[in-house]
Amino acid sequence: FTLRSNSSQTITSGLSWVIVEARSSDAALHHSPSWSNSPYTAWRCVGSFGIKSHPSHNQRVSRGPLLRRHGIQECILLVTQRITKYPVLIQRILDNTKGSEEEAQSLAQSLSLIRDLLSSVDQQVAELERTQRLQEIRARLDPRAQAEVRGGGVFRGGELLRRTLLHEGTLLWKTQGSRLKDVQVLLMTDILVFMQEKDQKYLFPCIDKPAVLSLKNLIVRDIANQERGMFLISDSTPPEMYELHGASRDDRNNWMRLIQQTVSSCPSREDFPLIETEDKALLRRLRADIQQKDREVLELLQERVTLFSDLAEVTGGCQEVTPPTNSRNIFRADTPYAPQAEYLLTDAISEVDRLSELLLGSNIELPKSNGSTNGTNDDQNHKGAPVSNGDSISVNGTHEMKGSPASKDRNGNQLQDRPLNEEVCQRLVNLSAHLHSLQVRLNDPLESI
Known part of the structure; x- marks a missing residue:
């Protein structure tokens, strides 16, 4: 069955959207254990909305023969009590979804994601059981063996x-x-x-x-x-x-x-020796602890960049500020795809130069650096900065640059002009991400081991 609100938005569509977003997000793909109960949360959220928003409809539907004298609330509870019931219910909803190709496609994708989740849960449970069994064998092994x-x-x-x-x-x-x-x-x-x-x-x-x-x-x-x-x-x-x-x-x-x-898939003896000495065992434990701390720092930095993007979006009054597309990879110091610190520093300096051009071009006075040893440094650094000379336009409190050269991406493609405050906020987000990733590269303790 399908519950519909007054705005004709289906609850099943909302359910499939929650599941797809939860399981398809970048965080879910890299941290699947933390999303193990996402379908449960989705069902409880959608089910609570349906029960509270449609009391009369719920009473009428509960008298139908398909529910077998169970109310909607009982049906939802029966599903959320067992994760293995999710594919069964979604398959039934999918079989009875007609007339909406988009909704059927979304439900089919949700069904596939939930089956992948069940497979992942089974695999993790099996790994946990084998780990416990190994510990049991080790405890029963003769100490002199x-x-x-x-x-x-x-x-x-x-x-x-x-x-x-x-x-x-x-x-x-x-x-x-x-x-x-x-x-x-x-x-x-x-x-x-x-x-x-x-x-x-x-x-x-x-x-x-x-x-x-x-x-x-x-x-x-x-x-x-x-x-x-x-x-x-x-x-x-x-x-x-x-x-x-x-x-x-x-x-x-x-x-x-x-x-x-x-x-x-057997590892080489150089990477995984047959017999480990005490020094190598200590080194392995220390490296594992350091890598765990690196992962925690990685998550904190990613969260900080996201919060900074939200802050820039709220304070800047722009529609949306997007973090850099490689915001996940730039923090990963333990991967060969991570950029070098020199490139990160160069990108950060470029973002500062663009911010300076934007602010100077809109007649906003920048504070001079106290550490300048030459009074002409500021003029030389921003020699090519466009100055509007009062040629900026304000529409509904939003400044737009006029007469400045059209901005282009790194490939030389033409970019659509954006309001000044939007551009400044985006540059601040990019600068913050570059500086944080540079901090990780410079402070990575494993590079010297």
């Missing part, structure tokens, strides 16, 4: 927590003498770990091969004429071959697929 690895290192329980658990399960490990041993196998970021359980404790098995197998350049092969067996051939010198058997053919195939996927 350790395993020798190729290269002369010793693998201890603390090495588990700096990795991500991707999959775990029970396999049969065929050792010398054709014996099969039950082992608990952990598929992690760059290794396979074999464990055995004894007295409710996990131990590394003492077998002829290491209990920790590196995935770097690992070869995975099935065993001919054996539905449940597979070979794992290491990249060590000399190479070692592990023979493992799953509970079924499907289990074996699933393990082979997951191992091959992990091998293809």
Whole structure:
């Protein structure tokens, strides 16, 4: 069903707009966890509007057979209690939306975004469960347990927590003498770990091969004429071959697929060493803390630029002041696409020069700098600034420049003239963004590490 207000604006259209805006915004794409409940908020907002604004219509619709004797308020609550109900309800609304192509298209987009949200939620829940499971395994690992690895290192329980658990399960490990041993196998970021359980404790098995197998350049092969067996051939010198058997053919195939996927994305040993020393562990933790602080500073600077844009829009009396198009990327000091500090400083100086030209051209007196060592510096810096000589026009309190050369963008394209106060506000916003990004570039502590 569709509720319509007196202005013929559909509530479903408002709902789809809220969901599309929430999930399609730049902040949602980069910070999806903070938007995990956006459809819930949208439904509560739209539902509350519909219930309070149309009491008589709600009573009439509630008596319809489609609602199954549930009121509109109850139907909305039934949906908002479970996030998995969103696609079902929106699909029903979409099926009954006729005569409005724009509304149907918006609802279809909302349905796709909500399904993506559900998939993201499922993925995050699975990652959380695997993290908790890894912590449980680490707690049950014998404190004295350790395993020798190729290269002369010793693998201890603390090495588990700096990795991500991707999959775990029970396999049969065929050792010398054709014996099969039950082992608990952990598929992690760059290794396979074999464990055995004894007295409710996990131990590394003492077998002829290491209990920790590196995935770097690992070869995975099935065993001919054996539905449940597979070979794992290491990249060590000399190479070692592990023979493992799953509970079924499907289990074996699933393990082979997951191992091959992990091998293809295995990090290099230069970036992710097999055994981490105490100094490297401390450095990794410090770098992680610094990067977390950088992300917090990034969010604060982006919020400040947005607030400054709103302030300039309100105080300037103009229609809209837009932040620079690259306002997100200019703050990211940890990306190769970030501009260099020299370019940022040059752009900031250009914005100051444009502001000076605008203010001088409108006969607004600028305060002279106290730090000038030469009295002719100001005149030289603004030698080419256009002076209107009373040739400015004021229409409804808005100053417009007359006779000044037409402004062009960096590509030389003609730009439409804007009122002076609008242009000044826009230049102030650009200048603020450039200076903040310059501050990030100059204060980035990771550049020297």
